[in-house]
Amino acid sequence: MKTFSHSILATLCCYSTLASAQQEAIKEIVVTAARSAQTVDETLASVTVIDRQDIERSQATTVAEVIQKTPGVSITNAGGLGKSTGVYLRGTAAKDLLVLIDGIRVGSATLGQVAFEELNLSQVERIEIVRGPRSSLYGSDAAGGVIQIFTRKGAKKFTPSLSVSAGSDQTRSANLNVRGGNETLWYSLGASAVSTDGFDAKIGDDDDKDGYKNQGAHFRVGTYLEGGHQVETFFSMTDSDNEYDGWTNQADALSKVLGVRGLVSLTDNWALNVTAGRSWDKTKNSSNGVFSSAFNTQRDSISLQNDIHLGSNLLVAGVDLQRDKVESSNDYAEDSRLNKAIFAQYMLMAGSSDVEFSLRADDNEQFGTHTTGGVAWGIPLNDRIRFAASYATAFKAPSFNDLYYPYGGNPDLVPEESDTFELSLKGEYAQVNWQAALYQTRFDNMIAWTPDAGGNWTPSNVNEARIRGLELEAGYQLNDWLFSGNVALLDPEVSSGINKGNRLQRRASQILNLNVDRQLGAFSFGATLHAENRRYTSNANTDHLGGFGTVDLRAAYQLTPEWLVKAKVANLLDKGYQTVKGYNQPGTEFLLTLAYQPR
Structure with missing residues (x-):
């Protein structure tokens, strides 16, 4: 695939890496959007890249805080550090976002989404955020987009680093990482701990502080073999204790990911990627020390992917296998399910255009077969502006809670379905890199939990929705000054039933991010403005939470x-x-x- 040398860098939407020369940044590789390596200017998707340098500059403490500055991202949080956190991307629900750690699918099979509060930022080397559906490559959960987190990787020499932090609400943290390697072997090992006394998170309940603490560890080891082959293995975990207000008021959570990946160069033009792993999501809930409930889910996955270069074109094809298992103090009617899938994507050059076709078929033993597809086309309008258009279908499978929760599941549910159109422009003018994207997503068979005639809450396929959005982003470097910003305008609307015409709950319709950073010798400083307008607390739109704007300073x-x-x-x-x-x-x-950070 050819390079469009003046396209916007995907990193500009957030903590920009503009400090690097454009020639170097343009060569940056992303792998999530197409399940294969592309430079950021080749991809036809809307992609954001956040690397370790961006994370360090931001001084963020959580993954959610880092990605909140991405265009079209809105965060929900139930009371500060460690409390329940959801990510709404382009107006889609938190359950419509696929999260991968080093290529392994993570999250709770019972809830059907990821607990972002348990993701450990100290373990993160890089985050790739794909905005827009990717079910035609990844299957269920990717209706709104994909976030892939890459853990810390090795270095060519022994490189230790550490940091200690202290702050408000008796917040304390410590992180230690050791990286190293040589021409054939590399490794990264790390450990971390975070604790906070917190504050009184819930209004009108117990007047107390709601604390949180976690401990984390990770390793990632790889080797380069003769013939261009590679093998690596990785493991990460976070173990947390959480205090909150409610009928239950304590939770112990354990999240783990274990995987192995191999790259086999079969020929000069044919590579086979093999990835296998397991993720665990375990939670035990208590009330004043008395056990209440437990939910333990396990996801096993295997992926075989072929990358075949056919001249200047690329065929990506393979199979995915995934088995979800549930163990709980509650009795689920079904406690496991197997999903088998085949997928293919063909990326070709047609004159000055780039064209991508993708198709995937998922066969799930609980809801049957589901096929999704996508097509994208990109063309340079001149030597500074590139246009892209895409269409894709997606689906979201019901979770175990949706289907079998003992106190209200509905085994007759069918998957949610959606389709998305997107038009985008990328370009550069007077050293300002910019991007604009216009999109529309329609959902059918949306799953909603509503009370029945007896007052019991049960899920059903009742809602249809339509989300329209416009994203604008830009970045500029003036000597040692870095400026970047983005704005998202959304119209997330219920399009069926008694709430037809209302805004979908928990979605802001206007989101603004502005960032400025300055390097002044050994001293650096920066500021971030994040603002959102009001969001409604239900699809009935009878009550709302006020809009807000926050200013953060860093030095x-x-x-x-x-x-x-x-x-x-x-x-x-x-x-x-x-x-x-x-x-x-x-x-x-x-x-x-x-912080101790050797160069």
């Missing part, structure tokens, strides 16, 4: 070539707001960090 000073001190003030103006009804968000917070 860092390089004490020596290895030692760095950093400071951050979040929510500088002490804005009071909620993203989930009845749950406070933190006021002004302070964080001081001392």
Whole structure:
């Protein structure tokens, strides 16, 4: 696939890597959008890349905080660090977002979504965010997009790093990472710990602080073999203890991912990728120390993928196998399911155009066969502007809770279905890199939990919805100043039933992010503005949460070539707001960090 040398860098939407020369940044490789390696300017999808340098510059403490600055992303959080967190991408629900860690699908099979509060930012090397459906490559869960998290990778020499932080609400953290390697072997090992006393998260309940703590560890080891072959294995885990208000008020959660990946170069033009792994999501809930419930889910997956170069074109084809298992203190009618899938994508050059065709068939033993597809076309309009258009279908399978939860599941549910059109422009003008995207998504058979005649909440395929959106983003470098920003305008509408014409609940319709950073010798500083308008608490639109805007400040000073001190003030103006009804968000917070980071 050819390179469009003046396209916008996918990294501009957030903490921009504009400090690197454009010639270097243009060569940056992404793998999530097409399940194969592309430079950021080759991909026809809307992609955001956040690397370790961006994470360090942001001084973020959670994965959700990092990705919140991505165009079209809105976060829900039930009371601060460690509390239940959901990500709404382009107006789609949190359950419509597929999350991968090093290529392994993660999340709760009972809830059907990922607990973002349990993702450990200290383990992250890089995040790729694909905005828009990818079911034709990944199957269920990818109706809204895909977030792939890559854990820390090795280095060519022994490189230790560590950091310690302290801040508001008795928040403390420590991270240690060791990387190394040589021409044939590389490794990365790390451990972390975070704790906070928290604050009174829930309004009108127990007047107490709701604390949180976790411990994490990870390793990733790989080797290069003769003939161009590669093998790596990886493991990551987070073990947490959470306090909150409610009928149950304590939760112990354990998340783990274990995997192995191999790359076999069969010929100069044919590579076979093999990935196998298991993810665990375990939660035990208690009330004042007395056991209440437990939900343990396990996902086993195997993927065989062929990348075959046919001249200047590329065929990607393979099979995916996934088995979900559930163990719980509640009795589910079914506790496992197997999903088998075949997929293919053909990327070709047609004159000055790039064209992509993708098709996938999923066969699930609970809801049968489902086929999705996509087509995308991109063409340069001139030497500075590129146009792309795409259409894709997607689906979301019902979760175990939707189907079999003992207190209200519905085994007759069918998968949600959707289709999306998108038009986009990317370009550069007067050293300003910019991108604009216009899209529309329609959902059928949306699953909603509603009360029946007896007042019991049960799920059913009742809703249809239509989401329209416009995203604008730009980035600019002026000497040592970096400027970037984005705005998203959304119209997420219920299009059937008694709430027809209302906005979908928990979705903001206007989202703004502005970032500025400055390097001044050994000193650097920056600021971020994040703003959203109001969101409704139900599809009936009878109650809403007010809009808000927060300002964060950050600064860092390089004490020596290895030692760095950093400071951050979040929510500088002490804005009071909620993203989930009845749950406070933190006021002004302070964080001081001392880091050892050899170059």
